[in-house]
Amino acid sequence: MDVSLRRKLIESGMTDFQVSVLEATSRIPKGHVKTYKEIAIEIGHPNACRAVGTALRKNPFPITIPCHRVIKSNGEPGKYSGKSGTRKIGLLQREGVEISRGIVNFKKK
């Protein structure tokens, strides 16, 4: 991943935890989505799903970080830019993600 990005995030006032979340999010491949829970697990905090949401909310670089690829565990979009996740669904659908009735059609464990 881009190490300079990490530095920028730190400079932006993000903590290590936050940076880890944003980095993990930036690694999500196009056409794929990941749940807040999955992100939490990836960074080594399996129960910090809420904290993950907090991190994405503070995301200073929405262009670099595809925060729209992060959804809830039940397939719902959650919130985006402080509003309903309708925008998220649109973007995801455009990237080839299967959407059903406004809900992301991903394999649930």
Added chain:
DNA sequence: CAGGTGACATGAG
């Protein structure tokens, strides 16, 4: 230092 908040998860009813 203590209390409140939020882009969440899960189980129970």
Added chain:
DNA sequence: ACTCATGCCACCT
């Protein structure tokens, strides 16, 4: 399948 109640974590005031 739906709604409510609790639990968890990091951050902010």
